Amino acid sequence: MGENILTYINAFIVGGIICAIGQILIDKTKLTTARILVIFVTAGAILGSLGIYQKLVDIGGAGATVPLTGFGYNLVKGTFKDVESTGLLGAFTGGVKAAATGITAAIFFGYLTSVAFRPKAKR
Amino acid sequence: MQKTLTKKEYQKYVDEKSPNSKLLRNMIRAFIVGGLICIVGQFITNLLKMRGLGQDETAGITSLLMILFGALLTGLNVYDDIGRFAGAGSIVPITGFANSIVSPAMEFKSEGYIMGVGAKMFVIAGPVLVYGISTSVIAGIIHFMLI
Numbered sequence: 691m692g693e694n695i696l697t698y699i700n701a702f703i704v705g706g707i708i709c710a711i712g713q714i715l716i717d718k719t720k721l722t723t724a725r726i727l728v729i730f731v732t733a734g735a736i737l738g739s740l741g742i743y744q745k746l747v748d749i750g751g752a753g754a755t756v757p758l759t760g761f762g763y764n765l766v767k768g769t770f771k772d773v774e775s776t777g778l779l780g781a782f783t784g785g786v787k788a789a790a791t792g793i794t795a796a797i798f799f800g801y802l803t804s805v806a807f808r809p810k811a812k813r
Numbered sequence: 814m815q816k817t818l819t820k821k822e823y824q825k826y827v828d829e830k831s832p833n834s835k836l837l838r839n840m841i842r843a844f845i846v847g848g849l850i851c852i853v854g855q856f857i858t859n860l861l862k863m864r865g866l867g868q869d870e871t872a873g874i875t876s877l878l879m880i881l882f883g884a885l886l887t888g889l890n891v892y893d894d895i896g897r898f899a900g901a902g903s904i905v906p907i908t909g910f911a912n913s914i915v916s917p918a919m920e921f922k923s924e925g926y927i928m929g930v931g932a933k934m935f936v937i938a939g940p941v942l943v944y945g946i947s948t949s950v951i952a953g954i955i956h957f958m959l960i
Contacts, residue, residue, distance in 0.1 A: 694859060701852050704851070709843040709899075709901050712901030713836075714840065724940055726901065726905070727913065727941050728941055732944045732948050735945055735948035736948065738952075739949075739952035753855065756850060756851045756875075761910070766953075768949075769956070770953065770956050773957045774960065780953060781957060785949035785950065785953070791876060792880060796910060796911055800938075801934065802884075807888030807889065809922075
C-alpha cells in the first residue's frame, strides 16, 4: 500500500514538472498549442531514443507516460524494439504499432464526440 | 497629444508591467492540474496492473481511457474551462491531445462531416503525428546503423 501511494506522488511530481515546463514555453515564447504539442512529442521521441526518457518513466510512471512527451517516447520504444527484431523495416513498423491504441482511440473517440456534441457558444 | 502605441510597443509595455509572479502562478496551476491528470493515469495503471495485465496492455488501455476522458470532457464543454485555469497543465497531457482533436472538429461541424469534422480533427493532431512518427523513423534508422 505504501508503495502504491509513492507511485501517485511520483506521477504527480514528474507530470506536474513536465506541464510546468510547457507553461514556461507558453508564457515566455507565446507558442501556440500546436507548436507546444509538436515540440513535446518530438522532445519525447529524442529523449526516448537517447535512453533518457526511460529513466523518467521508471521514476514517474504515468507522470511521464501521460504527457505527450510519453507518446513520442512510446513511438521510439516501439521502433527500437522492431528494429532489433526485424531490422531496418522495423523503423517503419514499430512506432505506429506501439502507438496504435492511442492513435486509434484518438481518431475514433475524437470523431464520435465531435459528432455527438455541440460547441458551447463562445463567451 | 495622445501617444499612440504600435502593437509591438504595447506588447512590450504589457510585458514590463505584468509581474513575473504571473508566470509563477501559471506554472503552479499547470503543475497542479497536470500532476492531477497524471495521478488519474497512475490510478488506472495501478488498477490494471493489480488485475494482472502486462506492461504493454496496461499502457495501451491507460492511454485509451485518458483519451476517451479528454474527448468526452471536451464534448461536454468542461475541458476548455479547465484549460482556462490550467494552461499547459491541460494541454500537455494526452487528454489535451484528445481535446485538440475534438475542439476544432466540433467547431467546424457546420462545414460538413468530411471537410468539417473529418479534416479539422487533424489541425493539431496531424502535425503531432507527422513530427512524432518522422522522428521515430529517423531514430529507428540511426538505431539500425548503430546495432
